Amino acid sequence: MKNIIIDEKFVGIRFNKYLLKLLVNANSSFIYKMLRKKNILLNEKKADGTEILKDGDKVSIFFKEETYKKFTENNIKNCDKKIVPLDLMKKIKINIIYEDENILVLDKWDGIPSQNSEKFSYSIDMLIKQYLIDKGVNDYSGIVNRIDTNTKGLIIFAKNYLIKRELTLQFVNSLVDKKYIALVRGIVDKNDKLSLYMKKNTDTNIVNVLNEDAFSDLKNKKGYYLTRTEYEVVDYIDDNTKICVNIKTGKPHQIRAALSFVKHPIVGDRKYGGGEGSLKLISKYLKFNNISNEKFEYLNELEFFSRYEL
DSSP: OOOEOGGGGTTSSSSSHHHHHHTTTHHHHHHHHHHHTEEEETEEOOOOOOOOOOOEEEEOOOOOOOHHHHSSSSOTTTTTGGGSHHHHHHHHHHHEEOOOOEEEEEEETTTHHHOOOTOOOOOHHHHHHHHHHHHOOOOOOOOSSSSTOOOEEEEEHHHHHHHHHHHHHHHHHHOEEEEEEEEEEEESSSEEEEEEEEEEETTTEEEEEEEEHHHHOOOTTTEEEEEEEEEEEEETTEEEEEEEESSSSTTTTHHHHHHHHOOOOBBTOOOGGSSSOOOOOEEEEEEOOOOOOOTTTGGOOOOEEOOOOO
């Protein structure tokens, strides 16, 4: 039997998510089975996994020692470190632009997904897990912000649940300065602010876009969400325009779909009418401004810039 006392870094998360983090080699069905059979208790009572953890909560796990070890030893599913190509791990290390005890900021290259995908053997999330485990970091909590597979630029990773919760709230509440650089088709003659409604088609993986008038006339509004995208003209390159994009919301394909909607698709965006070639979109700049937790206030002083150029 194991007894674990919850400390502040796990306060506020659901019990089932904590157990999946602790029992890294277990799946959700196994966790719920153990809860139903009272092999895992919270504060010496039966739990269903939906409980929100508090400081000082007691978790009791009634496993044999070898069983507990089996489910808690470090193991990255679908990614045995012996088969991760060395060139990918070297690329991870080269592209880390900032790292401390709480976060890691990576300058992602294009052609690799942020998170696991059936279409790809590896993901950035998978490789960062491996990198941190090799360094002895066991509390890795995952990606804070994601970017598309063919987009280059900045991704932030949380090394513990406390910072993950803090930074996720910053992104959800649109408190982060996020700027992208893009090269779009055609001559953009003015800066603009777009308020558009979007809905992703899960079959085609393409986002449908409506302006406010079209959305108002729509009978079935289910699944649509409001997005806000702003852009400024930076330069003209031949018949194309370099722009700086600031997104006030962060939705799948938001920038790509919005620019395509205004007839200026991103160069290289085959999915949204930008033609062939590499996608000319970079997550260029990130800055936190409103972190109030005194442990992490230092992050308000930092600015992160991608090294990539169009």
